[in-house]
Amino acid sequence: MIINDNLLDPAIFNFVVDKVKKSPWYFLERTGTAVADDAPSFYMIISDENGIYSSLYDLLCVPLMVACSKNNIKFSKLLRIRVGMITGCKEQIIHTPHVDYTYPHKTMLFYLTDSDAPTLFFDKIHSGIINDVGNCDIDSVKVKESVIPVKNTSVIFDGLNFHSSTTPKENFFRIVINYNFVD
Numbered sequence: 001m002i003i004n005d006n007l008l009d010p011a012i013f014n015f016v017v018d019k020v021k022k023s024p025w026y027f028l029e030r031t032g033t034a035v036a037d038d039a040p041s042f043y044m045i046i047s048d049e050n051g052i053y054s055s056l057y058d059l060l061c062v063p064l065m066v067a068c069s070k071n072n073i074k075f076s077k078l079l080r081i082r083v084g085m086i087t088g089c090k091e092q093i094i095h096t097p098h099v100d101y102t103y104p105h106k107t108m109l110f111y112l113t114d115s116d117a118p119t120l121f122f123d124k125i126h127s128g129i130i131n132d133v134g135n136c137d138i139d140s141v142k143v144k145e146s147v148i149p150v151k152n153t154s155v156i157f158d159g160l161n162f163h164s165s166t167t168p169k170e171n172f173f174r175i176v177i178n179y180n181f182v183d
Contacts, residue, residue, distance in 0.1 A: 001121070001145065002071050002156040007063055007110065013152045017112050019059060020044075020083055020175065039089035039167045046081035057081070063110045064179045067154045079105060079180040086117060086174045089167040097136040097162040099126045100180050105159035108179040111149040115174035117166040119155065121145040126160040136162045149174055 008016065025042035046054040054060075060081050068075055079101060097120075100107060109119060122141035141162060147155050157163070159180060168174045 002067075002154075003147070004067050004070055004154045004156075005150070006152050007066055007070075007154045008152055010152070012062070016059060016063065017151075017175075019056060020112060020177075023054070023056060023083075025085065039087045039093065041087060042085040044083040046083060047078065048080040056083075060177060063154060063177065064108055064181070067108055067110075067156060071156065073106070073156070073183055075106070075181040075183050077182040079182065080178070082178045084165070084176050084178060086165060086167055088172050089169060091167075092117065092169045093167045094120060095164040095166065097122050097124070097141055097164045099160055099162060100178070101159060102126060102128070103130050104128050105180050105182050106156060107159040107163075108154055108156045108181070109147075110154045110177040110179070111151055112175040112177065113149065113171070113173065114151050115149040115168045116170045117168035117174045118146040118148050119176075120164050120166065121147070121157065122162040122164075124162045125158070126162065128160050149176065 023044060025044055028041045028043060044054060046060055047057050120143050123144045124136055124141045
């Protein structure tokens, strides 16, 4: 796991945040669990393997390029850029452990807000076999590491590592840009 604090120059970071906050969002009634009182969330798919869907694409490639450059990571293919905003909840809920793709890849999270809703990394790694569903429930794993969202911080990790978001309890929302790529 690679963590980069203060990834972008503050002026560039604030510009990214402003553009993201002013963009159209899609609504999810529940974020990542079947729990009835799970907080709703919002998301934007900026790009995926089928194309580019947002005018934010070029701007949102910048944090990934900066993080990869700082850490001597070469990437050969960008799989997806997704922005997620999880709203606050009276109790913190741990979302379902998951991987974004079931084949070898890297994931980078770039936090746009400070939040009390950590990203959890579990002790289970997906097999990397494409047809392996790799189901994982919260009762079958242990938290290996927890990262508290700090604005302008990126976290790069093996995308086959099961991970999950959580709902903020003290903050109104948590905004994260999720990048999936192959190096």
